[in-house]
Amino acid sequence: MSLEWEQTVVDAHDPAALGRWWREALGWVVVDDDPRWYEIRPALDRLPGLIFVPVPEAKTGKNRLHLDFRPDDRDAEVDRLLALGATRADIGQGEQHWVVLADPEGNEFCVLSSRRS
Template structure:
């Protein structure tokens, strides 16, 4: 039996706002703009996507799952994401690492990796 990875689900206080933020950050397209199931993908037919769904509870701890991104230019990408509304996050990564931990507007951590 084979499984196809359809999407990653992200709990959000404001699914449309957070989904829109990620769509702009990644250059992805919105395939479902519903405030109850706001879905973005790299292109309409390409998987996996990110699906943002509403939750009332605030985020209270470090993510158990996070996304890693490897840009061509780490410093430029970190600067772009910070200007877009991300913030630096400390999850105990220490000072001598090759990645940068950021958080989106709802404090979901993600990493911007260095070059290979």
């Protein structure tokens, strides 16, 4: 038996707006912008992707699952994401070598320390 990771589903109040934000943040491409969902991937033929689906309720509490990203330059990447509309998030992490941010709908994600050469 074999499994392939196709996508991660993200509940959203406004799937298209949140999907566009993540497309810009990640530099990915739109695969499907159906009125019922919005899907992005690293490239049309690459997996996994993110698919944003509508839900009526707002996010409450800390995410049970979140994404971690390791950039070449953590501080520059945090500044870029904040300029795109991310916000700093406090989930009780204290002082760490990573930065916790939230997307425009409040979903937390981490920007890890810079990649070492």
